[in-house]
Amino acid sequence: xxxxxxxxxxxxxxxxxxxxxxxxxxxxxxxxxxxxxxxxxxxxxxxxxxxxxxxxxxxxxxxxxxxxxxxxxxxxxx
Amino acid sequence: xxxxxxxxxxxxxxxxxxxxxxxxxxxxxxxxxxxxxxxxxxxxxxxxxxxxxxxxxxxxxxxxxxxxxxxxxxxxxxxxxxxxxxxxxxxxxxxxxxxxxxxxxxxxxxxxxxxxxxxxxxxxxxxxxxxxxxxxxxxxxxxxxxxxxxxxxxxxxxxxxxxxxxxxxxxxxxxxxxxxxxxxxxxxxxxxxxxxxxxxxxxxxxxxxxxxxxxxxxxxxxxxxxxxxxxxxxxxxxxxxxxxxxxxxxxxxxxxxxxxxxxxxxxxxxxxxxxxxxxxxxxxxxxxxxxx
Numbered sequence: 001x002x003x004x005x006x007x008x009x010x011x012x013x014x015x016x017x018x019x020x021x022x023x024x025x026x027x028x029x030x031x032x033x034x035x036x037x038x039x040x041x042x043x044x045x046x047x048x049x050x051x052x053x054x055x056x057x058x059x060x061x062x063x064x065x066x067x068x069x070x071x072x073x074x075x076x077x078x
Numbered sequence: 079x080x081x082x083x084x085x086x087x088x089x090x091x092x093x094x095x096x097x098x099x100x101x102x103x104x105x106x107x108x109x110x111x112x113x114x115x116x117x118x119x120x121x122x123x124x125x126x127x128x129x130x131x132x133x134x135x136x137x138x139x140x141x142x143x144x145x146x147x148x149x150x151x152x153x154x155x156x157x158x159x160x161x162x163x164x165x166x167x168x169x170x171x172x173x174x175x176x177x178x179x180x181x182x183x184x185x186x187x188x189x190x191x192x193x194x195x196x197x198x199x200x201x202x203x204x205x206x207x208x209x210x211x212x213x214x215x216x217x218x219x220x221x222x223x224x225x226x227x228x229x230x231x232x233x234x235x236x237x238x239x240x241x242x243x244x245x246x247x248x249x250x251x252x253x254x255x256x257x258x259x260x261x262x263x264x265x266x267x268x269x270x271x272x273x274x275x276x277x278x279x280x281x282x283x284x285x286x287x288x289x290x291x292x293x294x295x296x297x298x299x300x301x302x303x304x305x306x307x308x309x310x311x312x313x314x315x316x317x318x319x320x321x322x323x324x325x326x327x328x329x330x331x332x333x334x335x336x337x338x339x340x341x342x343x344x345x346x347x348x349x350x351x352x353x354x355x356x357x358x359x360x361x362x363x364x365x366x367x368x369x370x
Contacts, residue, residue, distance in 0.1 A: 006123050008228050008310060026291045040290035041299040065130065076123055
């Protein structure tokens, strides 16, 4: 699935990933391929992503919003 | 006929002015590039946030954040005037000021006469003008453009939101220049608070989203965030416009200086020619006189 993380200042990440782990406001959750449409709010924490090759990357966020639609994940981070 | 020395000093002074204006143009151009990148980067973010909010706005009334959306009787009005800290950027600041003055004296005339209109000046140029002409400047922020980042803009946005929530003001408008491209700025007056109801074009969010944890909580998070982003966008827009306007103004000034130089050179050469002709005339007539 395609992931895009943008902040007010810049675009932090764009690319294909197989897993996203997010700090949801009520606890951490994961998004895999073919997830149902979702809108949720994030709190301060770490976003973990795993790309096609299985490599993991981490991003710190101060909260944000996430939208999942048709295998496109958009994170408006802060 | 102007005398030679006079013209020469004028040519020198125009030349050095031209050097300054062309240097300022280059500086503005490089600053513009940076500012432009920032605003273009923010726009998709702001737009997406707006879309989320509009899709969910039907439920907006039921939440705590409804205070930002509720229209109440308009008594106290705050106008946020976004200008630049520095001049030499053409009509950039003058336009904003003119618009603000027009707004005060037409739309908000009654409120102004009651003394219920206040101004919040961001940028030195606006603050100077309104203080000098004794408009009711409630607050001013001159430091924002010296160090423009999200955190600094956030403080002001939060201040505005708090004032509105505490009913210090019933309506907050922002006047600023929106950045179109380097040569074009669009002067805009936008209502910041209360939030305008979305234009219902029937599109909305047609997908059946899962809301996690629930719709209300998301709206509560989104509304203040979207307002802050909106404000940040205004400031960035104005910043990019300022540099765009300055670049255009300096470009014109440089062009005008070259035009002026051309004219001056012409009259310099004419004066030189005349003086040579005079000299020759004197010598020739002197020689003629000796011959006889």
